Amino acid sequence: MSGPQVDTVAPTDQLPAEAEVVIVGGGIIGTSTALFLAQRGVSVVLCEKGHIAGEQSSRNWGWVRKTRRDPREIPLVIESLRLWERMNETVEAETGFRTTGILFAAETDEDVTRCETWLDYARPYQLDARLISGAELDALMPGASKMWKAALYSASDGRAEPQKAAPAVALAARRAGAVILTDCAVRGVERTGGRISAAVTERGTIRCKSLVVAGGAWSRRFVSDLGLRLPQLKVRASVARTAPLDGVPETALWCKDAAFRKRLDGGYNIADGFANVAPITPDSFRFFNDFLPVMKMDWEALKLRLDSRFVQEWREAAPVPLDQTSPYEKVRVLDPKPDSRFTRGAVASLARRFPAFNNARIVQEWAGMIDVMPDVVPVISAVDEVPGLVIATGFSGHGFGIGPGAGRLVADIVMGTSPIVDPTPFRFSRFTDGSRPQPVSGI
Template identity: 75%
Template sequence: MGPQVDTLASDARFPAEADVVIVGGGIIGTSAALFLAQRGVSVVLCEKGHIAGEQSSRNWGWVRKARRDPREIPLIIESLRLWEGMNQVVGAETGFRRTGIVFAAESEAEVARYETWLDHARPYQIDARLISGAELERQVPGGASRWKAALFCATDGRAEPQKAAPAIAAEARRNGAVILTDCAVRGLDREGGRIAAAVTERGRIRCKSLVVAGGAWSRRFLKDLGLTLPQLKVRSSVMRTAPLEGAPETAMWCNEFAFRRRLDGGYNIANGNVNVVPIVPDSFRFFTDFLPALRADHKSLKLRLDGRFAQEWREAAPTPLDAVSVYEKVRVLDPAPDRRYLRQALESLSRMYPVFAGTRIVQEWAGLIDVMPDAIPVISPVDSLPGLVIATGFSGHGFGIGPGAGRLIADLVMGGTPVVDPHEFRFSRFSDGSNPRPIAGI
């Protein structure tokens, strides 16, 4: 069972039309709804389950520039600016705090990797730097002697995944957006080669634009529109503890574990270097696309054949728009956590930082991350279907970058000057011969 998310009830009114319909009520969809509604655009957000029911409430809660893909840095800079004032904007607690994040290096090779990242980041004048010795001990007291050095960014921070998207959605509603939960979008109608309506389980909503921010479901939704998105899923597991005194305030990652303090005084803990990759039918279809990423990250990506293969095989066929869709049959993706890897992480953490020894584990959960071959998202219109904007494939980076992505989506929908150059996030990079790849050395 997933974490307890702040509840946001659905609007009772079902509108017959809107300027924009957004598919998906995670951090990306809710942020886009807020920035569009603030501009006076009529918006309906449709979520098949509840707001932030999937990965937007199940992630680590990090908001970071450090070790960010360089192609995302302009967007995360904008996003952090927005996070800084988010509590005031939404009139609620999102949990955002600037507390710093440390990426520890055990070897000279890891130190060199962080130096390479700093070379990538230097043009953006980010306040990240390598620290060691006494300075590292001040940030994460009790275990600094273990590390050669660490990459540290003092202005990085954290927010609460179970609070942020619901608070943003509530503010979007106050600005005029309609928020519909338990309302799956099954597909769309077209007229004259462009979008005419979103077809939901409750009826049609006429619209000029549709934003697909469906996370791990986006590949399936777009496939039914005749669009090929090379997207797979990675399962990531997290545990949370009871409130704990005396543990570091600064968040930390190393090869064996990662942790960050929660607003309630507990900690989120995860395995720093293990993500499980379910083998599914699309794994074979997109094998060539993802092969460079698998080669680069083969130690941390654990391939698994489990029940998802059969499930996605059964769900592959398109469903008529007047029939119950898979989105209604599976309201929330709620995979079982990988407890063995979580226990390994907690054991390693407790050995290095004894303050965590004996801490009470309150809950464990997992989520499915929507990943792309080059590990950066698609935030893009689609030339072949005017009115469609895709916002997916955030590859585990989506929570922190969410507000900035929402603003960029609003810019793309409105046709104005985008807040950052969206070229790297274009959908066409998978069909124009660009050969997208992860950036080595980050």
């Protein structure tokens, strides 16, 4: 198996003895955090156990959207889109960002009601999202043999290239003064008086004042070694990439059996818009009650599977002494096998609706592990129990589009400055303060 080809970030060999901040994880969240900290003159070291954007940050659909976001995320994604709109200029490189619009199809009256419910949530933010139908919908989806009842559409949403974006941000962070280390796993931390005082990597120790865990699907295991309970599970999502294809709409589309968006190379990323595989692991039982509300809500979309991950995660769960090889070194990149049945089915479904997709040639398929929280909202938060620790994880499939804004918010939290948005909805303590966090229903 092999994931998508990601732009290369050349390794740095020298391990700094100290830094103000160490970041664990080189995805879009970690690299964005490094960039915003370095731009403020903070000494920062980013440690990635594999290569930059090796996991879900390069394996997602590439959507950058406000539409159909959880209402708690809307303020942050608004700020993130503002950052995306000038990202190529900021990082002095091509990230693939383009404002091309995103459309969510509504096939039934119930779907239309769900769209209207979301618009009610979004109305205070004065977004440009709206319901469209008829000739306006036809114009956005040219060549469709059958049209939907309506669609939720935002012209200001866009797309970017996951295989380019985080590497470009990482290189910009390096130019701003950050140290970017690849093939350098952080095995754990040292604490002095309960506070983070060092990151212990496979290459040696880096003294630091703060540590940011932006490890995606690995974050739960990392913080569990600190005695913290983070109710996070993994969901496997698969994507197909086509060769360049003519006659397909520019506007990205989601419907219940397929989703697509145009790539910078003229091809398309295609996925099943309504199928995700949830591997059954020991954590599935550990966090069963936490995830019961979302399971009830999205039962049709979750495909439970018992596979090799159960034994693998059971074996790697125990703490490992910091002077021994960690699980992060044994598995540099999570590279699960894609579910071709879903991706090929999505292509076939699109071909039935858009004749141009009959000419689609799949040149690659891949899968990635999405880090999911019980309320489908990320944790972006300092942790009171471990001073100096900041967690940024659980983006639940929304991390790529929200990444720059999340990185900016993490930088604000680390520095103790006025946050770009109110971080309260993303607090770690919501899982222990009696809030009983749940996903928003009806959207």
